Amino acid sequence: MPRVLVVGGTGLAGRAVTAEAIERGHDVVVASRRVPDDDAPAYVPGADYRFADLVTGDGLEEVLEGADVLVDASNGGGRAASHVFASGSQNLLHTAARFGVRQAVLLSIVNVDRSAYPYYRAKAAQERNYQESPIETRIVRATQFHDFITAFFERGSRLGVIPAPTKISFQPIAVGDVARVLVDAAEGHGAPNATRSIGGPEIRTARELAGEWKSVTGGRGAIVGLRVGGPLGATWRAGENLVPADALDGVTYRDWLSSSVA
Ligand SMILES: NC(=O)c1ccc[n+]([C@@H]2O[C@H](COP(=O)([O-])OP(=O)(O)OC[C@H]3O[C@@H](n4cnc5c(N)ncnc54)[C@H](OP(=O)(O)O)[C@@H]3O)[C@@H](O)[C@H]2O)c1
Structure with missing residues (x-):
């Protein structure tokens, strides 16, 4: 089985x-700055955890040695x-090319190159580094994760209100569904040097999602409309976070919430 490096x-x-x-039988090396203890929630039994820092480049040669795909x-x-996405990906890809890594897969965000939001601009720079790499690359752009939407409601609920961004819909996706597509790409599925967008199974207004969160979790607070300002709000109101033609038949927000609560 090929060796997969998960950065x-x-x-x-x-x-x-x-x-x-790991489930599919790959030999997996995980790289991050902090190496988890084997009783930490981040620890997946069977993976080999190693230190590497994308920004300084420390440890990259060691983790890339023997890797077939990242x-x-x-x-x-x-x-x-911008350090991690722009310079970090450059360090990673240059070192990967020197060490003969055959393929690189990047997790990105749908329509990330169509927003002036600084975080998205940094992700777009990261995508360009992948597109320009001599290595065979595949970029998988996902919509917002169920966890991301949930964190938003949870933060507000702690202060007694559940914020529902006005005039904004989401197409949230389960991280497990994203992971399956990423590992498919790492196994060489899909066109090489191409970008694939994926979204969750349903498009719902932020207010509908807030209502589902409240009813499933019993979370505290009134649902209150919130105008999201700045370039991120503009991107979301323009619907750039939605990919209706690329919806996966995956786990819905309600089902994901129900299983998280259980
Ligand atoms: N949240 C969403 O809804 C969403 C949707 C679509 C796509 N995405 C994209 O998905 C990607 C992953 O997001 P996530 O929420 O899963 O991230 P996360 O939970 O914040 O995890 C980030 C990982 O990167 C590692 N890391 C950070 N700085 C590093 C460095 N300098 N060198 C090496 N490793 C480093 C972290 O470990 P250490 O800190 O220990 O180094 C950690 O393992 C992001 O690029 C995001 O844009 C997110």
């Missing part, structure tokens, strides 16, 4: 990719976003 494999999406790849599920917040 950012201790994160939300990376953990699901790691579990899926899946990049790294992330960075705030100012770290």
